[in-house]
Amino acid sequence: MKNNIKKQIVTVFSASTALVVFSSVGAQPYPAKPVRIVVPFPAGGGVDVTARILAQQLTIRMGQSFVVDNRAGAAGVIGTEFAAKSAPDGYTLLVGSQTSQTEHRIRCRTDRAGSARAYGQAGLLRDCRQS
Numbered sequence: 001m002k003n004n005i006k007k008q009i010v011t012v013f014s015a016s017t018a019l020v021v022f023s024s025v026g027a028q029p030y031p032a033k034p035v036r037i038v039v040p041f042p043a044g045g046g047v048d049v050t051a052r053i054l055a056q057q058l059t060i061r062m063g064q065s066f067v068v069d070n071r072a073g074a075a076g077v078i079g080t081e082f083a084a085k086s087a088p089d090g091y092t093l094l095v096g097s098q099t100s101q102t103e104h105r106i107r108c109r110t111d112r113a114g115s116a117r118a119y120g121q122a123g124l125l126r127d128c129r130q131s
Contacts, residue, residue, distance in 0.1 A: 030090060034065040037093045038086075040079025042072040051095040 039051045055066040071079030076096060086092035
């Protein structure tokens with residue numbers, strides 16, 4: 001029984017070491033160029049302020065520029081569509097709201113930007129529930 005546990009530990013350690021070594025081979029540093037953060041609302045609003053704080057901190061921590069690009073109009077559809085049509089290389093991020101995503105799906109029935117298929121969720125920046 002003890003010998004079996006040792007084999008499992010060695011196997012897990014070997015696999016994790018190989019994963020780390022091989023994942024770094026051929027990997028390029030990110031970000032290698034400035035990153036655009038698209039905000040589908042006008043400057044000065046809550047989403048814009050959140051995106052600017054995020055951009056400032058990411059610029060400091062990552063050592064590369066993160067630039068906020070406000071693309072307001074059509075209840076967030078213009079900026080959302082712009083981000084969806086960008087190359088899926090990680091250099092265009094969308095900081096939107098639940099409203100902008102819902103409006104995009106309602107107004108763009110032709111699915112021009114690919115709806116949910118065009119995005120990959122990175123995370124939740126803030127939760128503004130009213131109690």
